[in-house]
Amino acid sequence: MTRPSATPAAPRRASLDAVLHYAWHAGVFTAGDAMPAVGLTRSTTIEALDGLVERGLLRELSNTRTVGDYSKGRPARRFELRADAAVVVGLDAGRAHATTTVADLRGQVLARQQVALDETHDSADERRAALAGAVDEALDAAGRGRDDVLALCAGVPAPVDAHGASPVHRDGFWRRMNPDLAELFGRWVPIVRIENDASLAALAEGSRGAAQGRRDYVTLLAGERLGAGVVVDGNLLRGAHGGVAEMVAFDHVAGVDGALGLGYRAAHWAREQIAAGALPAGHVLETVPPERVDGRRVFELAAAGDPFALGIVERVGEMLARIAALFGSLFDPRAIIVSGAVSGRAGAVLDAARERLPAMLHLPPPELVASDLGADVVSLGAVSAAVDAARAGVLDLTGRHAAAV
Missing domain, CATH: 3.30.420.40 (ATPase, nucleotide binding domain)
Incomplete structure (x- = not known):
């Protein structure tokens, strides 16, 4: 991609930016397609299209006569974003x-x-x-x-x-x-x-997950450690030092006591119970070395209806409800999205948290939603x-x- 080395003057920059924004989200289009979307005159739209082609951001395709989409008059020029340019x-x-x-x-x-x-x-x-x-x-x-x-x-x-x-x-x-x-x-x-x-x-x-169409939500990364991203009125909040929703806050919340995540807590509490002799005789975890009892295994057992694992999950759900209540009170989100690798296995945890959350808030409780984006989120x-x-x-x-x- 090649471009002039100077930033365009403000009026021309505005028209270039408007047409580029349209092209970035459109497929193949003509100047006539772009004009009503960008609110520019035909001549200004065409000038911007030519400028973006020159800069290597758009490619001009065969005109409408060539592709058979033409009836009379001058055939329309067709364009598309050069998505492969960089x-x-x-x-x-x-x-x-x-x-x-x-x-x-x-x-x-x-x-x-x-x-x-x-x-x-x-x-x-x-x-x-x-x-x-x-x-x-x-x-x-x-x-x-x-x-x-x-x-x-x-x-x-x-x-x-x-x-x-x-x-x-x-x-x-x-x-x-x-x-x-x-x-x-x-x-x-x-x-x-x-x-x-x-x-x-x-x-x-x-942009592509469980919060699409929402303007007020919290995304909670909740595997081994907690992390949160907060969106209010459609804006991602940052703060002076980037510390909005910094998890040290949960060091001071009874029943949470730190930033350790749902998977970590499930594994830790299961191991505690096993060490205390609370594991039922003949349980499948009897043959598993304690260090290999992880959150994933506990959640899978709970999903299968195992009473021992369900007891652990109830406790994790109580913790999640407290976390959600704090975010609900501070930011008033419509939803809290439990995200990351743990999300696909934490359904029983969310169920337990949903039961407890309304009693912890005066505001309407946010919806608790499991993400489907997985570990690559x-x-x-x-x-x-x-x-x-x-x-x-x-x-x-x-x-x-x-x-x-």
Whole structure:
């Protein structure tokens, strides 16, 4: 893709942006299709279309006469977004794993790769090298290179401010998880966005998941540890330091007592009960080493009606109800989306929480909903955010970055 090296003047930029926004979400279209949607004159619409073709963002197709969609008069010119002109990258930069998704400009996935990260070697230099390597591997799998990347969004398990930086944490964890990734990837990616991982999960749920059509919701990442993304009046909330819904709040909530997730709590409480001799004789877990009793196993047993597992699930449901009540009181959402890998197995937990939640609130209780996006929800949200950032920022690229894609 080639483009002029100067940002267009404001009036022309506005028309280019309007037509590009239309094209990004349309299929094949004509100037006549675009005009009523963008509110521009025919001549201004055509000028913008030609400018976007020149910049490599649109391609002009055969006209309507050639494809047989023509009756009389001058045949209409046809256009479409060049979705393959560049790629975007969505990176779920977790503590133990990095999931990298490469997609075209419409968000169509070209490749997805997951690599394990060594949690014992998470210094800034080691993590930066590992994450850069993960992105390069995924680009290679997609048959693309660094020069093809227009935008990248990374999600990290830490608060992130509007500039992509994480605040100081008492033990340095947040900045180990986000060791200035904006600077690292900004060396070669024209448009970079760094976000909290749960915030990206919220974007994914809003764009393609259980929160579609909702303007007020909380997405709760709830596997081994808790994380939350909050959307109010259609806006993703961040805060001064990126700390909206920071989970240290639950250190001070009786019955929750920390940010450990639903899966972790189910496994921990099951092991406690087994160690206390509360496991019924002949139970299937008798033959399972305690360290292998995990949340997934407990939830699966509960779904099958196992009384021991159901008792654990009731306790986890009580905890989830308290979490939902706090979010319900603070943000008044219409829904709380339980998201991440745990969501597909936590149906009994949500049932237990639904029974308890109304008594904990004065406001109407939010609906508790299980996500169907699975473990890739953060990576999917990162792709959506990268696509949005690419569309919003591509016309502003100048100099080296203007020729980078």
